[in-house]
Amino acid sequence: MREFALIDRLSQRLANRRADTRLGIGDDGALVAPSAGQELAITTDTLIAGRHFPVDTSAFDIGYKALAVNLSDLAAMGADPAWVTIALAAPELNAGWCDALLDGALAAIGDASVDIVGGDTTRGELSLTITAIGCLPAGAALRRSGARVGDLIAVTGTLGDAAYGLQCWPTRDNATRDQQFFIDRLARPQWRPGAALRGLVNAAIDISDGLAADLEHVLSASEVGARLDIDTLPTSESMMRSCDRETRLGLQWSGGDDYELCVTLNEAQLDRARAAIDCPLTVIGEIEAEIGLRAFDRHGVRWNSDKARGWDHFA
Amino acid sequence: MREFALIDRLSQRLANRRADTRLGIGDDGALVAPSAGQELAITTDTLIAGRHFPVDTSAFDIGYKALAVNLSDLAAMGADPAWVTIALAAPELNAGWCDALLDGALAAIGDASVDIVGGDTTRGELSLTITAIGCLPAGAALRRSGARVGDLIAVTGTLGDAAYGLQCWPTRDNATRDQQFFIDRLARPQWRPGAALRGLVNAAIDISDGLAADLEHVLSASEVGARLDIDTLPTSESMMRSCDRETRLGLQWSGGDDYELCVTLNEAQLDRARAAIDCPLTVIGEIEAEIGLRAFDRHGVRWNSDKARGWDHFA
Incomplete structure (x- = not known):
C-alpha cells in the first residue's frame, strides 16, 4: 500500500470528536484550540517490536498498547486526554494490518474524547511513537514532586499481572x-x-517500569522517603491462584507494564479518591521525612534496591 | 550509558526559554500554558537512518535535520514554533554522541523561542521521531486549502540543492x-x-517530497489547478555551475528535502511577503481554475506527472 493512500484511508476512518479540534490529518500540521485557562500536558512514548511488545503481537494489540501507555502518562499528570499523533514505522504496510492497528488504538481510547490528529508512516523496523496531549486547569497537574510527609501511598488496580503475562x-x-x-x-x-x-x-506516577522504580521517582522528585508494606500490594485473584508468594511479590515489586497509578494523598481524601476513580485504590505505605524507600514484608525482611531496578532500556 | 542517566544529562542541558513552559523534562509529561485565543499547530515526523539520512550522517546533523524538518512543517502552517518532544531509538547510547545530537537539535532551533520539553529513549534501529507544537492566532493558519484562482505561486530560497547533495x-x-x-x-x-x-x-506547504508532489497537495486541497514556468524555478549559483539544464530541472521539479516553502498569494501582497521573509521569494506560476498541474519549460515541453512522483516511502 502506498503512503498517501494509507493516509487517505486512515483520515477517512478518523472523524474528529472534539469541537476544539480545528483541523485533523491532511495538512502540514493539525490545528487545535485549547480553552482559555487550560494547561496542556504533553507526553511521548515509543514502542518497539521485540522490546516493548513481543514480535508476534497482533496489530490490534500493538495499537491498543501504544495508545494506552501514552494515555496512562497523561492520566498520571491528571490531564484529560485530548489529542494524539501516531508515527508508525513498519517493514511494509497492508491495509488490513493498518486497520487492525487503528481498531486497537481506537479501542484503547474507548469513550474518551480524544482525536487522532496526525502522524507519519515510514518504512523501517516495526515501531510506534505516540505523542499525546491532554488538558487540565492551570496549576492542577498531579506531579511527581507533590508527595508530602504523612501522605498515604496508594495504587490502583492490581500489580504484577502484566509481568506475569x-x-x-x-x-x-x-x-x-x-x-x-x-x-x-x-x-x-x-x-x-x-x-x-x-x-x-498530591502526587502521581504511572507504573510502567515497576512499582519500586517508579515510586523512587516520586520520592526523589518530592525529596521524601517512604515505608512500604510489601504484603499489602494489591493482587488479582488469578495471581493468587497462579504464583507462589515469592514469585508474586517479586513481580509486584519490580515488574513493569501494569500502567496502574501510584499516588500519594492525605488520609482525609482517601474515601473521595476511591469514589472518584473507577477501580480499587489500595493503601500500601506512607510517605516519611527520612530519604529512601524502606519496604518490609511480614517476616520483617527488607526489600532492597537490587530488586528495584525497574526497566532501563540501556542497562 | 543508562537511560535515566541520559535523561538527567539532557535535562540539565535544556533550560526552558519560554515563560509559558510550566514544566519540562522529568515527569510523566510536560506542562505548557498557551495564551488565550491562540491555536496550536501539531506535527510529527520520523527520520530513520538510511532512509531519511545516510547511515554515516553525524550525530549533529541527525539532530539538526530532525528538528529542522518538523519546524519546517510548523512554518508551513504559519505557526511560531514553541515546544518539541524527541523520541530517540538507537542501538546504543553514548554521552558524546547524544550531546552532539542535542547540539545539532539546538542549532536547528537557533534563536527561535522553542523548548524541548520531553521525549523518550529506547534501544532499536537508529531513528528519531519529533513532535513539534507551535502557536498562532485563532484562524490565522496557512492551510493547503487556501489557494485561490489568480494567486501567484512562489517558493522561498532555491530548489534542487538537497537532492543534488x-x-x-x-x-x-x-x-x-x-x-x-x-x-x-x-x-x-x-x-x-x-x-x-x-x-x-493564502496557502502554504513545505517542500519535503519535491515541488511537483507538494504543489499537487495544495492544488488538490484547494480544488484548483496551476500553470508553472519550469524555467523560473529558483536556482543556486552552485547548481548553475554544477549541473546541466536537464539534470538541474529534474532535481528542482521532483527532488525532495529542500524544506523551502511553496506559497500562493495575491499579487498585491508580493512585496510585503518578500519584505517579511528573510530569503528570496520567487514567483514560479499562477493558480488557475482548471484542475491539474500544467508545467511547461521554455521549449514548450510539458513536464508530466511521471516526473512528479515525489517521495513515497512505500512506493
Whole structure:
C-alpha cells in the first residue's frame, strides 16, 4: 500500500470528536484550540517490536498498547486526554494490518474524547511513537514532586499481572483462563482516569517500569522517603491462584507494564479518591521525612534496591 | 550509558526559554500554558537512518535535520514554533554522541523561542521521531486549502540543492566548495520563518517530497489547478555551475528535502511577503481554475506527472 493512500484511508476512518479540534490529518500540521485557562500536558512514548511488545503481537494489540501507555502518562499528570499523533514505522504496510492497528488504538481510547490528529508512516523496523496531549486547569497537574510527609501511598488496580503475562506469552494459543487474563493485562493495559483524582491526591506516577522504580521517582522528585508494606500490594485473584508468594511479590515489586497509578494523598481524601476513580485504590505505605524507600514484608525482611531496578532500556 | 542517566544529562542541558513552559523534562509529561485565543499547530515526523539520512550522517546533523524538518512543517502552517518532544531509538547510547545530537537539535532551533520539553529513549534501529507544537492566532493558519484562482505561486530560497547533495554525499571527505554547499543543504536544511507570512499568503506547504508532489497537495486541497514556468524555478549559483539544464530541472521539479516553502498569494501582497521573509521569494506560476498541474519549460515541453512522483516511502 502506498503512503498517501494509507493516509487517505486512515483520515477517512478518523472523524474528529472534539469541537476544539480545528483541523485533523491532511495538512502540514493539525490545528487545535485549547480553552482559555487550560494547561496542556504533553507526553511521548515509543514502542518497539521485540522490546516493548513481543514480535508476534497482533496489530490490534500493538495499537491498543501504544495508545494506552501514552494515555496512562497523561492520566498520571491528571490531564484529560485530548489529542494524539501516531508515527508508525513498519517493514511494509497492508491495509488490513493498518486497520487492525487503528481498531486497537481506537479501542484503547474507548469513550474518551480524544482525536487522532496526525502522524507519519515510514518504512523501517516495526515501531510506534505516540505523542499525546491532554488538558487540565492551570496549576492542577498531579506531579511527581507533590508527595508530602504523612501522605498515604496508594495504587490502583492490581500489580504484577502484566509481568506475569510475559511469562505466560508462550501459552497464548491454548491459554487457561488465568493465563489469558495475564496476557491481556500485558497486551491491553487499562489506563486509569487519573484526571478524576485532580484535587484529591498530591502526587502521581504511572507504573510502567515497576512499582519500586517508579515510586523512587516520586520520592526523589518530592525529596521524601517512604515505608512500604510489601504484603499489602494489591493482587488479582488469578495471581493468587497462579504464583507462589515469592514469585508474586517479586513481580509486584519490580515488574513493569501494569500502567496502574501510584499516588500519594492525605488520609482525609482517601474515601473521595476511591469514589472518584473507577477501580480499587489500595493503601500500601506512607510517605516519611527520612530519604529512601524502606519496604518490609511480614517476616520483617527488607526489600532492597537490587530488586528495584525497574526497566532501563540501556542497562 | 543508562537511560535515566541520559535523561538527567539532557535535562540539565535544556533550560526552558519560554515563560509559558510550566514544566519540562522529568515527569510523566510536560506542562505548557498557551495564551488565550491562540491555536496550536501539531506535527510529527520520523527520520530513520538510511532512509531519511545516510547511515554515516553525524550525530549533529541527525539532530539538526530532525528538528529542522518538523519546524519546517510548523512554518508551513504559519505557526511560531514553541515546544518539541524527541523520541530517540538507537542501538546504543553514548554521552558524546547524544550531546552532539542535542547540539545539532539546538542549532536547528537557533534563536527561535522553542523548548524541548520531553521525549523518550529506547534501544532499536537508529531513528528519531519529533513532535513539534507551535502557536498562532485563532484562524490565522496557512492551510493547503487556501489557494485561490489568480494567486501567484512562489517558493522561498532555491530548489534542487538537497537532492543534488545526496548525489554529492560520497565526496564529503574531500568535497569542493560547491559539493559541500549541496551536502549542507541536504544535512542541515534551513527551515523558513513561515509565521512571518501569516496574513500575506493564502496557502502554504513545505517542500519535503519535491515541488511537483507538494504543489499537487495544495492544488488538490484547494480544488484548483496551476500553470508553472519550469524555467523560473529558483536556482543556486552552485547548481548553475554544477549541473546541466536537464539534470538541474529534474532535481528542482521532483527532488525532495529542500524544506523551502511553496506559497500562493495575491499579487498585491508580493512585496510585503518578500519584505517579511528573510530569503528570496520567487514567483514560479499562477493558480488557475482548471484542475491539474500544467508545467511547461521554455521549449514548450510539458513536464508530466511521471516526473512528479515525489517521495513515497512505500512506493
